[in-house]
Amino acid sequence: MKIAYYLPEKTFTNSDFEKEFPDWNASKIEEKVGIRQRHLVSSDETALDLAVKASELVLEEIDRNSIDFVLLCTQSPDYFLPTSACILQDRLALNKHCGALDFNLGCSGYIYGLALAKGLLSTGVAHHILFVTSETYSKHIHKLDRVNRSIFGDGAAATLLDFNDSLHIGEFVLGTDGKGKVNLIVETGAMRNAYNTGFEEILAEDGSFHSPNYLYMNGPEIFNFTIENVPGLVETVLLKNKITIEQLDYIIFHQANKYMLEYLRKKIKIPTEKYYNNILLSGNTVSSTIPIALKNCIDEGKIKTKSKIMLVGFGVGYSWGATIIDFN
Amino acid sequence: MKKDEFINLLKEVLEFTDKNLKENSNLKEIEGFDSMSVMAIIALVDESFSKRLTAQQLSGITTIRSLMELIGSEHFSE
Numbered sequence: 001m002k003i004a005y006y007l008p009e010k011t012f013t014n015s016d017f018e019k020e021f022p023d024w025n026a027s028k029i030e031e032k033v034g035i036r037q038r039h040l041v042s043s044d045e046t047a048l049d050l051a052v053k054a055s056e057l058v059l060e061e062i063d064r065n066s067i068d069f070v071l072l073c074t075q076s077p078d079y080f081l082p083t084s085a086c087i088l089q090d091r092l093a094l095n096k097h098c099g100a101l102d103f104n105l106g107c108s109g110y111i112y113g114l115a116l117a118k119g120l121l122s123t124g125v126a127h128h129i130l131f132v133t134s135e136t137y138s139k140h141i142h143k144l145d146r147v148n149r150s151i152f153g154d155g156a157a158a159t160l161l162d163f164n165d166s167l168h169i170g171e172f173v174l175g176t177d178g179k180g181k182v183n184l185i186v187e188t189g190a191m192r193n194a195y196n197t198g199f200e201e202i203l204a205e206d207g208s209f210h211s212p213n214y215l216y217m218n219g220p221e222i223f224n225f226t227i228e229n230v231p232g233l234v235e236t237v238l239l240k241n242k243i244t245i246e247q248l249d250y251i252i253f254h255q256a257n258k259y260m261l262e263y264l265r266k267k268i269k270i271p272t273e274k275y276y277n278n279i280l281l282s283g284n285t286v287s288s289t290i291p292i293a294l295k296n297c298i299d300e301g302k303i304k305t306k307s308k309i310m311l312v313g314f315g316v317g318y319s320w321g322a323t324i325i326d327f328n
Numbered sequence: 329m330k331k332d333e334f335i336n337l338l339k340e341v342l343e344f345t346d347k348n349l350k351e352n353s354n355l356k357e358i359e360g361f362d363s364m365s366v367m368a369i370i371a372l373v374d375e376s377f378s379k380r381l382t383a384q385q386l387s388g389i390t391t392i393r394s395l396m397e398l399i400g401s402e403h404f405s406e
Contacts, residue, residue, distance in 0.1 A: 032364050206363045220366045220383035263371050
């Protein structure tokens with residue numbers, strides 16, 4: 001299993017925040033939300049461009065002709081059609097004997113991609129998979145929405161998986177609750193509601209912004225959702241994999257924000273030394289937070305070959321999932 | 329839980345330790361009350377009373393008393 005990630009060049013720090021919103025105390029963002037800077041795409045850069053860059057990094061020193069499947073997880077495709085993964089195949093000059101598909105998920109995306117990859121590999125449908133998560137929520141967020149601008153960052157991660165890797169991916173627990181639709185949504189611009197400049201745009205007192213044309217996130221409801229579902233998800237995935245927290249080497253949750261993650265850690269009783277909670281320099285990169293954390297842990301020596309790791313994703317949809325991997 | 333104890337816990341999680349809060353203090357009018365404050369209240373109520381308050385319920389609170397009533401006055405003693 002090889003992982004690489006790419007964050008776009010432009011950064012937006014808490015100091016930049018204070019310059020743009022002088023009446024807002026941005027120093028608290030680092031303390032409470034755990035973020036000091038986010039990376040943002042430029043206006044002519046897309047999630048697909050980030051996917052290409054992350055893929056090039058992971059394909060270094062690899063024979064790219066061996067790739068026979070491309071999975072791209074994004075909620076910001078270049079077009080409604082054609083599939084962005086097809087364009088990715090072309091831009092990376094991969095073999096034409098490749099399957100390719102996009103799937104639309106956010107914070108749970110990495111878990112679902114691993115589940116799809118395991119299925120494709122263990123059945124022999126694919127042998128060498130390029131699995132990319134890539135997101136540009138910045139393009140969905142209104143410039144006056146301080147709250148969401150403080151949380152989300154753009155970025156992409158690419159993971160290479162082969163048959164051997166699939167043997168080291170354990171059992172999955174997945175879940176969905178579509179009632180969560182209203183709490184994390186961009187309402188217009190796709191097939192249900194057309195983008196319309198006539199909508200009312202509301203700037204709330206807490207700095208959040210409501211407009212059907214832009215990302216809306218109900219923070220407290222999402223927090224409730226995670227408190228409601230994540231502890232049980234962790235318990236179930238441990239049982240299903242016949243393992244305990246004590247036997248795990250490391251645990252990586254989707255890095256939503258420092259506060260929520262610390263609350264979950266305490267509630268589920270995970271020791272600090274085996275728990276990742278760091279989005280200081282990247283922000284919440286949605287489906288890439290887990291692979292970015294994995295890569296950082298590998299580079300820092302926190303995760304080694306044979307490390308048993310629990311991965312837990314949860315969020316927009318609502319969608320959630322978890323698995324245990326033996327790092328290979 | 330004693331009401332005073334709850335108010336102290338609230339002050340702690342909201343980081344309002346320098347403020348003099350009473351039952352009839354209006355939380356939303358306190359400077360610095362923001363979306364993180366709402367998350368902190370959700371966490372406190374979950375941890376202390378194993379109760380989940382929805383965002384809609386929380387949007388209706390004003391005073392600390394109204395929060396305690398939302399949690400359920402049976403949980404509090406003088």
